[in-house]
Amino acid sequence: MLTxxxxxxxxxxxxxxLVVGGLFSGYAILDGFDLGAGAWHLFFxxxxxxxxxxxxxxxxxDGNEVWLVIGGGALFxxxxxxxxxxxxxxxxxxxxxxxxLIFRAVSIEFRSKEPMKWWRQMWDVAYSVSSIALALLLGxxxxxxxxxxxxxxxxxxxxxxxxxxxxxxxxxxxxxxxxFMMHGAIYLTMKTEGRLFAKITILLRRAxxxxxxxxxxxxxxxxxxxxxxxxxxxxxxxxxxxxVLAFLxxxxxxxxxxxxxxxxxxxxxxxxxxxxxxxxAIELYPVLILSTGDPANNITIYNAASSTKSLGIMxxxxxxxxxxxxxxxxxxxxxxRGKTRLDDTSY
Amino acid sequence: MDVEILSRIQFAFTVAFHYIYPPLSIGIGLIIVIMEGLxxxxxxxxxxxxxxxxxxxxxxxxxxxxATGIVMEFEFGTNWATYSRxxxxxxxxxxxxxxxxxxxxxxxxxxxxxxxxxxxxxxVHFISTIGVWLGSMFSAIWIVxxxxxxxxxxxxxxxxxxxNARAEITDFWAMVFNPSSVDRLTHVWLGAFxxxxxxxxxxxxxxxxRNRHVELSRKAFKIALGVALVASLGQLVSGHQSADGVAxxxxxxxxxxxxxxxxxAPAPLYLMGWVNKEAQTVTGLSIPGGLSFMVHFDGxxxxxxxxxFPEDERPTALNAIxxxxxxxxxxxMLMIGLTVLAAFFWWRxxxxxxxxxxxxxxxxxxxxxxxxxxxxYTAEMGRQPWVVYGLLRTSDAxxxxxxxxxxxxxxxxxxxxxxxxxxxxxxxxNKKIKAGPDSHGTIQHSPQHEExxxxxxxxxx
Numbered sequence: 001m002l003t004x005x006x007x008x009x010x011x012x013x014x015x016x017x018l019v020v021g022g023l024f025s026g027y028a029i030l031d032g033f034d035l036g037a038g039a040w041h042l043f044f045x046x047x048x049x050x051x052x053x054x055x056x057x058x059x060x061x062d063g064n065e066v067w068l069v070i071g072g073g074a075l076f077x078x079x080x081x082x083x084x085x086x087x088x089x090x091x092x093x094x095x096x097x098x099x100x101l102i103f104r105a106v107s108i109e110f111r112s113k114e115p116m117k118w119w120r121q122m123w124d125v126a127y128s129v130s131s132i133a134l135a136l137l138l139g140x141x142x143x144x145x146x147x148x149x150x151x152x153x154x155x156x157x158x159x160x161x162x163x164x165x166x167x168x169x170x171x172x173x174x175x176x177x178x179x180f181m182m183h184g185a186i187y188l189t190m191k192t193e194g195r196l197f198a199k200i201t202i203l204l205r206r207a208x209x210x211x212x213x214x215x216x217x218x219x220x221x222x223x224x225x226x227x228x229x230x231x232x233x234x235x236x237x238x239x240x241x242x243x244v245l246a247f248l249x250x251x252x253x254x255x256x257x258x259x260x261x262x263x264x265x266x267x268x269x270x271x272x273x274x275x276x277x278x279x280x281a282i283e284l285y286p287v288l289i290l291s292t293g294d295p296a297n298n299i300t301i302y303n304a305a306s307s308t309k310s311l312g313i314m315x316x317x318x319x320x321x322x323x324x325x326x327x328x329x330x331x332x333x334x335x336x337r338g339k340t341r342l343d344d345t346s347y
Numbered sequence: 348m349d350v351e352i353l354s355r356i357q358f359a360f361t362v363a364f365h366y367i368y369p370p371l372s373i374g375i376g377l378i379i380v381i382m383e384g385l386x387x388x389x390x391x392x393x394x395x396x397x398x399x400x401x402x403x404x405x406x407x408x409x410x411x412x413x414a415t416g417i418v419m420e421f422e423f424g425t426n427w428a429t430y431s432r433x434x435x436x437x438x439x440x441x442x443x444x445x446x447x448x449x450x451x452x453x454x455x456x457x458x459x460x461x462x463x464x465x466x467x468x469x470x471v472h473f474i475s476t477i478g479v480w481l482g483s484m485f486s487a488i489w490i491v492x493x494x495x496x497x498x499x500x501x502x503x504x505x506x507x508x509x510x511n512a513r514a515e516i517t518d519f520w521a522m523v524f525n526p527s528s529v530d531r532l533t534h535v536w537l538g539a540f541x542x543x544x545x546x547x548x549x550x551x552x553x554x555x556x557r558n559r560h561v562e563l564s565r566k567a568f569k570i571a572l573g574v575a576l577v578a579s580l581g582q583l584v585s586g587h588q589s590a591d592g593v594a595x596x597x598x599x600x601x602x603x604x605x606x607x608x609x610x611x612a613p614a615p616l617y618l619m620g621w622v623n624k625e626a627q628t629v630t631g632l633s634i635p636g637g638l639s640f641m642v643h644f645d646g647x648x649x650x651x652x653x654x655x656f657p658e659d660e661r662p663t664a665l666n667a668i669x670x671x672x673x674x675x676x677x678x679x680m681l682m683i684g685l686t687v688l689a690a691f692f693w694w695r696x697x698x699x700x701x702x703x704x705x706x707x708x709x710x711x712x713x714x715x716x717x718x719x720x721x722x723x724y725t726a727e728m729g730r731q732p733w734v735v736y737g738l739l740r741t742s743d744a745x746x747x748x749x750x751x752x753x754x755x756x757x758x759x760x761x762x763x764x765x766x767x768x769x770x771x772x773x774x775x776x777n778k779k780i781k782a783g784p785d786s787h788g789t790i791q792h793s794p795q796h797e798e799x800x801x802x803x804x805x806x807x808x
Contacts, residue, residue, distance in 0.1 A: 059458030062413060066454045070446035072420050077443040080435020080513075087424025087431075088746035094425050095757040098418050102764055105414035106771065109407070113775055154510070156428075157748045306436040307515040314440050321447030328455040328478070335459055335466055345462050 012311040013301040014286070016078040019318050021281045023074050025274045027067035028138075029183075032273055033266075034061040036184020038104065038131025039177065041124055043203060049196045050124060051112065051347065056191035056340040058347050061108065063332060065101075070325075077314055081155055081304035082288045089149055089157030090141060093164055097137045104130035112347045132177055139176030143169030146280065147226065148290030151297040155304075158293075168221055175218045178211040179276075182253070183269045189262040191340045201257075208254050215250070228290075229283040239282055246275035351742055353754040354426040357761065359727075361418050363720060364765050368412035370719055373487060373536070374543015374574075375405045376480035381570050383473050393563045399464065400784030401547070402476075404776065406461050411772055413454070415765075426754065429510075430734055430744035437503050437516045438493050441523070445489030453482025487539065491532045492523050497735045498726070499596045501525035505738065514738065530592045531726075533585045538722065540578040541682060541715040547571035549712035550780050552705040560783055565699060576690050579682040586679060587641070593729075594642045597736060598651040600729035603662045604672040605638050607652045614638035614650035619673055622666040627654075629669070662731045671721040671728070678718035685711065 010018075034057040044050045076083045087094055103126050111123035147168055150159035185204040192200055222229055233240050249272045256265040284290075288304055291297035305311065379401050386394035420442065423431050456478035463472055502521030503514040516522055548571045551564040593601045601607075606622040606629035607614040616638045620631020636646025653661050662668055685707065692698040699705070734741040 055462075059462040062410075062457055063451070063454045065413070065417075066446065066451045069417060069420060069450055070443070072417075073439065073443040073446040076420070076423065076431065076435055077439025080432050080439060083424045083435065084428035084431040084746070087421060088426070088428035088748050091425050091746070091749050091753045092756070094421055095753075095760060098421055099760055099764060101417060102414040102768070105410055106768060109410040110771060110775065113778070161753070306439065310436045310440060310516045313516065313519045314443055317440065317444050317447060321444075321451070325447060325451040325455070328452065332455055332458045335463055343465055345464055 012308050012315070013078075013305040015315060016074075016305070016311050017281070017285065017301045019315070020071065020074045020078060021277065023067060023071040025277045027064070027071050028273045028277060029270045030064035030067055031061070032135075032180045033057075033184045033187040034064055035131045035135045036180035036182065037188055038127055038184070039135065039181045040184060040188070040200075040203060041128040041131070044196065044199070046196075047120070048342075049199075050120075051342055052192060052196060052340050053188060054108065054111070054127075055342060055346045056188055058108075058340075059336045060332060062105075063329060065105075066325075074314070074318075078306055078311060079288060079301065079304040080306060082299050085149075085151070085155060085157055085299060086145075086289060089159070089161065090144070090164060092161055093137055093140060097134065100130040100133045100137070103127075104134065108347065135177045135180045136173040139173030140164065140169045142176065142280065143172030145289060146172065146222070146229065146283070148292040150293055151289065151291040151299065153294070153297055155297060155299055168225065171214070171218055171221060175211070175214040178207065178214045179269075179273065182207040182211045183266075183273065186253075186257070186262055186266045186269050190266060193339050204257060205254075208257065212250065232282055232285070242275060242278050242282060246272060246279060249275055348751065350749060350751050350754055351745055353751055353758060354745060354749075355741065357754060357758045358419075358422055358426065360758070360765075361415065361422065361761055363723070364769070365412065365415040365419065366719065366723060367716060368408045368415065369483065369486070370535075370539035370542035370716075371408040371546060372405060372412055372543075373480070373483045373539035374541065375401055375408065375546065376476075376483050376543070377540055378543055378547050378571055378574060379405060380476055380480050381574070382567070383476050385570075387469055387473055393566060396784045397563055397567045400779075402460060403779055404546075407772065407775060407779070409457065411768060415768075418761075425757075426746055426749060427734075427744050428746035428748070430739065433513045433739050433744070434497075434735060435513075437496060437500075437514050437522055440516065440519065441489050441493040441496070445486055445493075449482050449485035449489060451482075453479050453486060456482065484536065487535055488532060491535050492525070492528045494726075495528035495531050496522055496525050498531070498730055499525050499527040499592075500735055500738055514735070526596050527589075527592050530585065530589045534582070534589050534722070537578045537582045537585055538715065538719045540574055541582070542719060544571045544575035544578060545682075545708075545712050545715045548575060548708045549710070552708040553780070554783070555699060556702060556705050556709070560785070563784060568699075569693065572686065572689055572693065575682070576686040579679065579686050582679055583683065586676070591642065594650070597730070599653065599656050599661055600668075600726075601642075602651060602653045602655075603665050603668045603729050604725060605650075606665065606669045607638065607650055608654050610652040610655040611649050612652070613647050614652070616641060617669075617673065619677075620669065622669045624665045659732065662729050664728050664731070668725055668728050672725040675718045675721040675725060678714050678721070681714060682711075682718070 037053060037057050041050060041053060044053055107123040107127035107130065111120050111127065114120070144164055144166075147166070149157055152158035182204070185200055185207045188200045189197060189204060233243075249268050252268045253265050253272070256262075256268060286301045287298045288301060289299040291299070306314075379398055382394055382398045382401065385391070386398055456475040459467060459472065459475035460479050463475060467475070500514070502516060502518035502523075502525065504517050505512055506515050507513055548568060551560075551568040551571065554560045554564040555568065590601070590604075593604070602614075605614060605617060606620060608627040613636045615633035615635045617629060617631050617633045620629045620633065622629050639648045639650055640646040642648070642650060653665075685704075689698060689701075689704060689708070692701050692704065730736055732740050732742070734744045
């Protein structure tokens with residue numbers, strides 16, 4: 001029945017898989033740069049530099065986080081079984097994620113409300129640590145999804161939550177931190193000037209090296225220990241264009257940075273984020289979470305999906321809502337374009 | 348303690364804490380829209396100062412509201428996995444609609460509301476303010492729809508049996524307009540207006556008593572009083588509607604709210620009382636046949652009592668439900684009484700001479716907050732033992748793989764974080780109030796604002 005309901009020959013669960021993928025790419029691109037900017041925060045020593053870096057993301061970080069809320073809602077609505085299994089299986093990582101999310105929001109909001117040095121230092125540390133921790137946890141979750149979970153025949157998690165801290169997940173986590181730090185540094189080059197700008201360009205070069213090394217490690221680790229993730233490319237070789245594009249996008253970033261074309265570099269680091277997630281999607285599809293035991297227990301987009309009726313309703317909602325969201329996102333970014341300057345409304 | 352009670356405590360605690368903030372955002376948002384509208388109309392600088400002052404307080408409540416709100420969305424998956432599987436097909440679309448239609452609007456324009464004063468024209472800023480406020484109103488729509496569906500499920504059918512049973516949507520609009528959603532949404536909106544209006548009243552009453560920002564505070568107080576008057580009177584109608592809906596759709600809840608046990612008797616309306624669950628009696632002050640009259644317009648008509656339901660389908664915390672419900676009603680009446688009285692003095696032109704009344708308003712800020720909290724406790728405890736009324740029991744809705752230790756860990760974590768958060772909130776709120784709405788002449792206006800100041804001069808010539 002499910003496969004009968006199609007648009008352009010694509011069935012509804014696949015369409016919704018694409019929608020969720022698009023939302024998480026949007027989230028990773030947008031919140032990625034503000035988490036990355038946060039990760040750099042303690043590298044800036046002067047009070048004014050920190051304020052500029054913070055206000056560079058000031059008007060947009062909240063809107064960026066909305067993509068997580070929408071992405072989470074889309075996952076819940078479209079694939080309730082996945083949502084239930086994944087979130088209850090990774091209880092502790094998700095609870096820590098929530099804690100850091102709250103700390104980060106509060107730090108941004110509160111740091112500049114008091115002039116005392118210790119107050120600002122305390123919130124600066126909280127802000128930077130929680131930014132790094134959030135990126136790391138997102139990577140850890142992704143790393144675990146790529147490896148698969150022990151799943152029972154009732155499609156419930158059947159392992160021990162402690163196993164989530166494994167080397168592969170941690171390496172994916174570190175790579176995510178590196179990617180966001182590179183992405184965030186490029187964003188900051190567009191928003192800063194003078195000596196702070198000069199400092200960020202130096203940090204950016206380090207970030208690029210950090211990312212390329214950790215990404216190389218993840219790729220090697222994946223190819224050696226999880227060769228099943230490459231099966232898709234053997235059955236559909238044309239998809240190989242995605243990893244090729246991802247590598248080209250990554251390679252293009254240091255080239256553009258050397259030429260001081262930061263805006264273009266930002267476009268390419270955003271594309272890198274999107275292409276890497278596309279790579280993940282291709283490797284997994286139609287599986288959402290691989291069962292490390294019996295493959296019959298894989299959670300796929302079909303056994304986890306809501307009814308066709310429900311997916312149809314939500315596709316309508318997404319079709320109406322997406323242009324709206326994109327238009328006011330664009331409007332906000334347009335309003336706050338250019339270099340960040342402090343005024344009496346700043347953080 | 349077992350996982351069920353721990354998870355219930357955690358959800359109740361996180362959602363109750365969260366619910367301090369969104370009503371303030373909705374209520375203050377409405378008042379900022381009015382203030383900024385008056386600023387654009389009159390170009391009076393006092394309205395500009397008060398708008399900018401309340402935007403700062405709005406930012407504080409909004410920030411904490413967002414940070415504590417994502418928690419609930421995640422908790423459905425982490426703590427209530429079986430619930431998520433059961434309702435995802437229906438409930439999920441309301442939640443997704445909230446994200447995309449409401450939250451994105453709100454958070455997108457928030458940047459302009461907070462930081463755009465000097466960047467965009469006054470009109471564009473005003474439109475952004477309206478956008479943020481509407482976003483918060485829309486947010487309430489979808490969240491209340493989702494919760495109302497749990498109270499009065501509609502537009503679905505159940506597929507599968509036993510542990511594989513789940514609800515599937517059959518009619519989106521029947522789900523949205525389920526029997527209780529409109530009544531409850533109105534009730535929530537008005538409650539939110541009251542929470543915001545009474546905070547504004549409290550702060551400006553304080554300034555008036557301290558002889559600070561007098562001219563500005565008089566104007567602001569009147570704006571908030573207008574909102575509070577309309578909202579508290581509206582709540583009378585809306586509250587009655589909601590209770591009527593409960594009588595039809597969730598009779599066990601109504602019986603618990605009024606401590607009514609006997610199925611065949613007309614029910615009295617209690618003004619206050621104490622429920623003895625074992626003896627099935629209520630000791631207190633009542634109007635005989637009052638509840639029957641409210642529901643059926645006939646004091647002799649019987650009301651379905653708790654004994655009409657099997658033991659395992661009745662709410663358990665009877666006295667708590669009774670007390671929370673009656674306190675909410677009492678607080679509602681108190682708000683009506685005070686706002687009507689203040690409006691009378693306003694009409695007589697002696698409002699700002701009633702210092703005692705202004706003092707009362709300073710402390711009244713807590714009352715709508717308590718009324719909102721107690722109303723929700725009544726609604727949620729009254730729905731027990733069901734998480735989805737008549738369909739899914741709370742005890743069946745848990746995550747099977749989550750252990751008590753894990754929940755203890757997260758519960759301690761949330762308790763610590765929220766205590767800190769609340770202390771910081773009060774500290775900063777107090778600080779902002781102490782600082783007051785003075786601009787100290789430091790505002791750097793955008794060219795568009797300068798242009799508007801130009802009109803002002805032309806007008807006065």
